[in-house]
Amino acid sequence: MNVTFFGVRGSTPCSCDRNARYGGNTSSVVVEAAGSPPILLDLGTGVRFYGESLPPTRPLHAVALVTHLHWDHVQGLPFFSPVLRPGSSLQVYAPDPGCGLTLEEAFAQSMRPPYFPVPLSDLRGDIRFHAVDSGHFSVGEVEVTVAVVPHNGPTLGFRLDWRGRSIAFIPDHQQPLDGGRDIAPAVVELAQGVDLLIHDAQYTQDEFRQKRDWGHSTVEYAVEVGLAAKAGMLALFHHDPTHDDGTIDRLTADARAARGCRPLEVLAAHEGLTVALADQPVASSA
Ligand SMILES: [Zn+2]
Protein backbone atom coordinates (compact mmCIF):
# COMPACT_ATOMS: atom_id res chain seq x y z
CA MET A 1 0.00 0.00 0.00
CA ASN A 2 1.52 3.30 -1.11
CA VAL A 3 0.36 6.50 0.57
CA THR A 4 1.32 9.61 -1.43
CA PHE A 5 0.89 13.20 -0.32
CA PHE A 6 -0.22 15.65 -3.03
CA GLY A 7 -1.42 18.44 -0.71
CA VAL A 8 -0.48 18.86 2.96
CA ARG A 9 -1.72 22.36 3.75
CA GLY A 10 -4.80 23.48 5.67
CA SER A 11 -7.18 26.38 5.21
CA THR A 12 -6.02 27.84 1.88
CA PRO A 13 -3.48 27.12 -0.84
CA CYS A 14 -0.31 29.11 -0.24
CA SER A 15 2.37 28.19 -2.76
CA CYS A 16 5.39 30.48 -2.49
CA ASP A 17 9.17 30.29 -2.19
CA ARG A 18 9.08 30.28 1.62
CA ASN A 19 7.18 27.00 1.78
CA ALA A 20 8.30 25.30 -1.43
CA ARG A 21 9.85 22.33 0.41
CA TYR A 22 6.63 21.23 2.15
CA GLY A 23 4.30 22.60 -0.52
CA GLY A 24 1.32 24.89 -0.67
CA ASN A 25 -1.56 22.72 -1.90
CA THR A 26 -4.43 21.78 0.36
CA SER A 27 -5.45 18.38 1.71
CA SER A 28 -4.98 15.54 -0.79
CA VAL A 29 -3.52 12.09 -0.14
CA VAL A 30 -3.78 9.12 -2.50
CA VAL A 31 -3.71 5.50 -1.36
CA GLU A 32 -2.83 2.84 -3.92
CA ALA A 33 -3.21 -0.75 -2.76
CA ALA A 34 -3.28 -4.00 -4.73
CA GLY A 35 -6.83 -5.31 -5.10
CA SER A 36 -8.44 -1.89 -4.68
CA PRO A 37 -9.17 1.10 -6.92
CA PRO A 38 -7.20 4.25 -6.02
CA ILE A 39 -8.53 5.88 -2.84
CA LEU A 40 -8.36 9.67 -2.70
CA LEU A 41 -8.30 11.03 0.85
CA ASP A 42 -9.87 14.49 0.50
CA LEU A 43 -10.14 16.51 -2.71
CA GLY A 44 -8.11 19.61 -1.88
CA THR A 45 -6.09 21.46 -4.51
CA GLY A 46 -3.33 18.84 -4.45
CA VAL A 47 -5.56 16.32 -6.22
CA ARG A 48 -5.03 18.25 -9.46
CA PHE A 49 -1.42 17.03 -9.48
CA TYR A 50 -2.48 13.43 -8.92
CA GLY A 51 -4.70 13.82 -12.00
CA GLU A 52 -1.78 15.19 -13.99
CA SER A 53 0.38 12.23 -13.00
CA LEU A 54 -2.02 9.77 -14.69
CA PRO A 55 -2.14 8.75 -18.36
CA PRO A 56 -4.12 11.53 -20.06
CA THR A 57 -6.52 9.38 -22.03
CA ARG A 58 -7.23 6.37 -19.83
CA PRO A 59 -10.47 6.51 -17.78
CA LEU A 60 -10.02 6.38 -14.01
CA HIS A 61 -12.26 4.53 -11.58
CA ALA A 62 -11.56 5.78 -8.08
CA VAL A 63 -13.08 6.31 -4.63
CA ALA A 64 -12.84 9.60 -2.71
CA LEU A 65 -13.14 9.64 1.08
CA VAL A 66 -13.81 13.28 1.97
CA THR A 67 -13.57 14.25 5.63
CA HIS A 68 -15.77 17.34 5.28
CA LEU A 69 -16.80 20.03 2.85
CA HIS A 70 -14.63 22.96 3.90
CA TRP A 71 -12.99 24.55 0.84
CA ASP A 72 -9.52 23.23 1.58
CA HIS A 73 -10.85 19.66 1.33
CA VAL A 74 -12.96 19.88 -1.85
CA GLN A 75 -11.68 22.67 -4.10
CA GLY A 76 -9.60 20.33 -6.25
CA LEU A 77 -12.58 18.38 -7.60
CA PRO A 78 -13.34 20.54 -10.68
CA PHE A 79 -9.62 20.60 -11.53
CA PHE A 80 -9.16 16.84 -11.26
CA SER A 81 -8.75 16.02 -14.95
CA PRO A 82 -9.96 12.37 -14.91
CA VAL A 83 -13.50 13.40 -13.91
CA LEU A 84 -13.63 15.86 -16.80
CA ARG A 85 -13.50 12.91 -19.23
CA PRO A 86 -16.33 10.54 -20.14
CA GLY A 87 -15.71 6.96 -19.06
CA SER A 88 -14.20 7.84 -15.67
CA SER A 89 -16.06 7.31 -12.41
CA LEU A 90 -15.63 8.66 -8.89
CA GLN A 91 -17.52 7.40 -5.84
CA VAL A 92 -17.46 10.19 -3.23
CA TYR A 93 -18.04 9.31 0.44
CA ALA A 94 -18.45 12.31 2.76
CA PRO A 95 -20.52 13.42 5.76
CA ASP A 96 -24.14 14.49 5.44
CA PRO A 97 -23.73 18.28 5.19
CA GLY A 98 -26.93 19.12 7.08
CA CYS A 99 -28.30 22.59 6.24
CA GLY A 100 -31.23 20.88 4.46
CA LEU A 101 -29.00 19.81 1.56
CA THR A 102 -28.12 16.38 0.27
CA LEU A 103 -24.44 15.70 -0.23
CA GLU A 104 -24.74 16.07 -4.01
CA GLU A 105 -26.65 19.35 -3.62
CA ALA A 106 -23.96 20.70 -1.31
CA PHE A 107 -21.20 19.93 -3.83
CA ALA A 108 -23.36 21.35 -6.64
CA GLN A 109 -23.95 24.58 -4.72
CA SER A 110 -20.22 25.14 -4.38
CA MET A 111 -19.78 24.69 -8.14
CA ARG A 112 -22.24 26.96 -9.84
CA PRO A 113 -22.25 30.52 -11.17
CA PRO A 114 -21.36 33.03 -9.89
CA TYR A 115 -18.89 31.06 -7.71
CA PHE A 116 -17.63 28.75 -10.45
CA PRO A 117 -18.40 28.71 -14.18
CA VAL A 118 -18.79 24.95 -14.68
CA PRO A 119 -21.67 23.25 -12.87
CA LEU A 120 -21.08 19.86 -11.27
CA SER A 121 -23.52 18.31 -13.75
CA ASP A 122 -21.25 19.35 -16.64
CA LEU A 123 -18.32 17.23 -15.43
CA ARG A 124 -18.34 14.35 -17.91
CA GLY A 125 -17.19 11.59 -15.58
CA ASP A 126 -19.74 9.61 -13.58
CA ILE A 127 -19.61 11.08 -10.04
CA ARG A 128 -21.76 9.48 -7.35
CA PHE A 129 -22.19 10.73 -3.78
CA HIS A 130 -22.67 8.67 -0.63
CA ALA A 131 -23.35 10.29 2.76
CA VAL A 132 -21.72 8.36 5.62
CA ASP A 133 -21.19 8.99 9.34
CA SER A 134 -19.89 5.86 11.04
CA GLY A 135 -19.34 2.19 10.37
CA HIS A 136 -17.44 0.06 7.88
CA PHE A 137 -17.44 -0.66 4.17
CA SER A 138 -15.07 -2.24 1.69
CA VAL A 139 -13.27 -0.69 -1.27
CA GLY A 140 -11.88 -3.75 -2.99
CA GLU A 141 -9.47 -5.31 -0.50
CA VAL A 142 -9.35 -2.18 1.65
CA GLU A 143 -11.63 -2.15 4.70
CA VAL A 144 -12.72 1.43 5.46
CA THR A 145 -13.81 2.51 8.93
CA VAL A 146 -15.55 5.87 9.37
CA ALA A 147 -16.12 7.88 12.54
CA VAL A 148 -17.19 11.40 13.45
CA VAL A 149 -14.32 13.64 14.61
CA PRO A 150 -14.60 16.88 16.64
CA HIS A 151 -14.15 19.91 14.33
CA ASN A 152 -16.32 22.80 13.14
CA GLY A 153 -19.31 21.27 11.35
CA PRO A 154 -19.93 17.64 10.34
CA THR A 155 -16.49 16.04 9.97
CA LEU A 156 -15.21 12.50 9.60
CA GLY A 157 -12.01 10.59 10.10
CA PHE A 158 -11.16 7.47 8.13
CA ARG A 159 -9.19 4.32 8.86
CA LEU A 160 -8.00 2.01 6.07
CA ASP A 161 -6.99 -1.60 6.73
CA TRP A 162 -5.31 -3.66 4.03
CA ARG A 163 -3.50 -7.01 4.31
CA GLY A 164 -2.39 -6.43 7.91
CA ARG A 165 -1.38 -2.78 7.42
CA SER A 166 -3.39 0.29 8.36
CA ILE A 167 -3.53 4.06 8.19
CA ALA A 168 -5.79 6.68 9.79
CA PHE A 169 -6.61 10.03 8.20
CA ILE A 170 -7.69 12.77 10.64
CA PRO A 171 -6.72 16.04 8.97
CA ASP A 172 -9.00 18.39 10.92
CA HIS A 173 -9.43 17.74 14.63
CA GLN A 174 -10.50 20.16 17.35
CA GLN A 175 -8.25 19.84 20.39
CA PRO A 176 -10.19 20.37 23.65
CA LEU A 177 -10.85 24.10 24.03
CA ASP A 178 -9.15 24.25 27.43
CA GLY A 179 -5.93 23.01 25.82
CA GLY A 180 -6.32 19.70 27.65
CA ARG A 181 -5.28 16.30 26.36
CA ASP A 182 -8.61 14.42 26.45
CA ILE A 183 -9.22 12.56 23.19
CA ALA A 184 -12.60 11.50 21.85
CA PRO A 185 -12.83 7.69 22.18
CA ALA A 186 -13.92 7.39 18.54
CA VAL A 187 -10.69 9.07 17.45
CA VAL A 188 -8.48 6.76 19.51
CA GLU A 189 -10.42 3.77 18.17
CA LEU A 190 -10.00 4.97 14.59
CA ALA A 191 -6.22 5.32 14.99
CA GLN A 192 -5.67 2.32 17.28
CA GLY A 193 -2.43 0.59 16.37
CA VAL A 194 -2.21 2.02 12.84
CA ASP A 195 1.09 1.97 11.00
CA LEU A 196 0.57 5.57 9.87
CA LEU A 197 -1.54 8.29 11.47
CA ILE A 198 -2.02 11.41 9.33
CA HIS A 199 -3.16 14.07 11.79
CA ASP A 200 -3.97 17.76 12.09
CA ALA A 201 -0.91 19.65 13.38
CA GLN A 202 -1.84 23.20 12.45
CA TYR A 203 -0.88 25.25 15.48
CA THR A 204 1.87 26.21 17.84
CA GLN A 205 0.82 26.51 21.49
CA ASP A 206 0.62 30.31 21.10
CA GLU A 207 -1.52 30.10 17.98
CA PHE A 208 -3.85 27.67 19.70
CA ARG A 209 -4.36 30.11 22.56
CA GLN A 210 -5.47 32.74 20.01
CA LYS A 211 -7.54 30.40 17.82
CA ARG A 212 -8.63 27.74 20.27
CA ASP A 213 -12.11 27.29 18.75
CA TRP A 214 -11.05 27.28 15.09
CA GLY A 215 -11.22 23.50 14.94
CA HIS A 216 -7.59 22.40 15.01
CA SER A 217 -4.76 20.83 17.00
CA THR A 218 -1.27 21.72 18.16
CA VAL A 219 1.61 19.48 17.18
CA GLU A 220 1.84 18.39 20.82
CA TYR A 221 -1.79 17.24 20.76
CA ALA A 222 -1.16 15.32 17.53
CA VAL A 223 1.63 13.50 19.38
CA GLU A 224 -0.77 12.76 22.27
CA VAL A 225 -3.23 11.17 19.83
CA GLY A 226 -0.48 9.12 18.21
CA LEU A 227 0.76 7.87 21.58
CA ALA A 228 -2.72 7.17 22.97
CA ALA A 229 -3.55 5.14 19.88
CA LYS A 230 -0.16 3.39 19.84
CA ALA A 231 0.38 4.39 16.22
CA GLY A 232 3.69 3.46 14.61
CA MET A 233 4.25 6.67 12.67
CA LEU A 234 2.70 10.14 12.90
CA ALA A 235 2.63 12.39 9.84
CA LEU A 236 2.06 15.99 10.88
CA PHE A 237 -0.48 17.36 8.39
CA HIS A 238 -2.77 20.31 7.59
CA HIS A 239 0.12 22.74 8.04
CA ASP A 240 -0.95 26.32 8.69
CA PRO A 241 -0.71 28.48 5.53
CA THR A 242 1.42 31.03 7.43
CA HIS A 243 4.03 28.42 8.38
CA ASP A 244 7.11 28.53 6.15
CA ASP A 245 9.51 25.61 5.76
CA GLY A 246 11.65 26.66 8.72
CA THR A 247 8.61 26.90 10.98
CA ILE A 248 7.48 23.39 10.04
CA ASP A 249 11.01 22.11 10.70
CA ARG A 250 10.84 23.66 14.18
CA LEU A 251 7.36 22.28 14.85
CA THR A 252 8.54 18.83 13.83
CA ALA A 253 11.39 19.15 16.35
CA ASP A 254 8.86 20.29 18.98
CA ALA A 255 6.72 17.24 18.23
CA ARG A 256 9.71 14.91 18.59
CA ALA A 257 10.60 16.60 21.89
CA ALA A 258 7.02 16.10 23.11
CA ARG A 259 7.25 12.43 22.17
CA GLY A 260 10.49 12.05 24.11
CA CYS A 261 11.76 8.49 24.08
CA ARG A 262 8.33 6.95 23.62
CA PRO A 263 7.86 4.75 20.53
CA LEU A 264 6.32 6.94 17.84
CA GLU A 265 8.07 7.91 14.63
CA VAL A 266 7.27 11.56 13.79
CA LEU A 267 7.61 13.31 10.44
CA ALA A 268 6.04 16.28 8.71
CA ALA A 269 4.14 15.46 5.54
CA HIS A 270 5.33 17.19 2.39
CA GLU A 271 4.14 17.14 -1.19
CA GLY A 272 5.63 14.23 -3.13
CA LEU A 273 6.25 12.06 -0.05
CA THR A 274 5.25 8.41 -0.45
CA VAL A 275 5.02 6.11 2.57
CA ALA A 276 5.15 2.50 1.39
CA LEU A 277 3.59 -0.15 3.63
CA ALA A 278 4.31 -3.71 2.52
CA ASP A 279 1.55 -6.22 3.13
CA GLN A 280 1.80 -8.41 6.20
CA PRO A 281 -0.21 -11.55 5.48
CA VAL A 282 -1.93 -12.87 8.60
CA ALA A 283 -0.76 -16.39 9.44
CA SER A 284 -3.43 -18.91 8.60
CA SER A 285 -4.76 -21.07 11.43
CA ALA A 286 -5.68 -23.81 8.96
ZN1 LIG B 1 -9.07 21.88 6.73
Ligand SMILES: [Zn+2]
Ligand atom coordinates in the same frame (compact mmCIF):
# COMPACT_ATOMS: atom_id res chain seq x y z
ZN1 LIG C 1 -12.09 22.06 8.28
